[in-house]
Amino acid sequence: MSYKFLPLLFLSLLAYKPTTKAVKTPAITNDSVKVIEQNKLIAENKTTNFEIVSKAFFYSLDKGTYSLPSLESFTKAFEGYEQLKKLGxxxxxxxxxxxxxxxxxxxxxxxxxxxxQRVLLQSLVSHGMNSGTEFAKxxxxxxxxxKSSLGFYLTGETYKGKHGLSLKLDGxxxxINHKARERAVVVHGAEYVxxxxxxxxxYIGRSQGCPAVPMNMTKKLIDLIKNQSVLYIHHPSRIYMNKGSLTS
Incomplete structure (x- = not known):
């Protein structure tokens, strides 16, 4: 990562001292037990360091005239984004x-x-008609x-369909969402948003499962996010949290 907040983050990490209180080494150990305890400590410190990086990025965002997403949704999105980026x-x-x-x-x-690290756009967006009325559940x-599908997508190619300019998505x-193309779940504009x-x-109108946006927002949004950017649909659903493969 080459993010602009990293010099400050480096100083905070220097000041950070990982605690080992939660890891108790038995009075009598063998080499395998020592390795297990060391791996647990490494994993705990790695998680803690990722949380520090994620929060530092979040609080460094330039929101301009917009609001910010919740820290919870951003942290999950950031984690999956980094995973997909590492995978190329x-x-x-x-x-x-x-x-x-x-x-x-x-x-x-x-x-x-x-x-x-700038928020470029904020918009209304629809959920699927069978996902809920005002709230998607x-x-x-x-x-x-x-219904809408949760989780991480990569944006694909654009095309012109019945809703005009649209953008394909690959779950x-x-x-969780791997049937997005098969289901024709795409980003498009809609008068009902x-x-x-x-x-x-x-409440705004609902789609057949697509994340639809206002018509006057469509071209600007699609031009920004087309060609393999990451789109993350968040919800604290227990089913997704248990099955999701790109977040912890």
Missing amino acids: RVKNEILTIIDFSLSSTQERMWVIDMTT SFSNENNSF QEYG NKNLIKTQG
């Missing part, structure tokens, strides 16, 4: 976070430039479920 799958260093723990009346999509990877987590509907019915 990320070509466009943009991270999009959609937080489906929030009401559809809120601007719950953020687009973040990971090289400049149920998720699926199955065809014709008309990166088997059993607008603030006027919030005033009349209390």
Whole structure:
């Protein structure tokens, strides 16, 4: 990582002293027990250091006129982004976070430039019609479920369909969102994603599972995130937390 906050982070890591209180070495040990205890300590320190890096990045973000996503959703998104980047799958260093723990009346999509650490865009975004009404509560990877799928995606190619300019998505987590292409889950604009509907019915319109955005936002958003950037759909779902392959 070559993030601009790293000099400050380096100083904080120098000041950080990992504790070993939680790791108790038995009075009588053999070599295998010592190795296990050392590995546990290394794993604990690695987790702690990642949390420090993630928080430092989060609090260094330039939000401009926008708000920030929650620290919880960002930390999960950051972890998966780094994993995908290490695997060489990320070509466009943009991270999009959609937080489906929030009401559809809120601007719950953020687009973040990971090289400049700037929030580039924030927007309303829809969830699937069978995922819930105002709040998304149920998720699926199955065809014709008309539900949203959680987890990490890479953005694919653009095309023009019935919704105009659209962007294909490739789910990166088997059993959670790997059928995104098969289900035609894409980023597109929709007239039903607008603030006027919030005033009349209390929530925005819903899709068949796609993360749809306002029509006037579509081109700007797609131009920013196309060509293998990371899109993460967050929700504190116990099922996802147990099955997700890119976050701890």
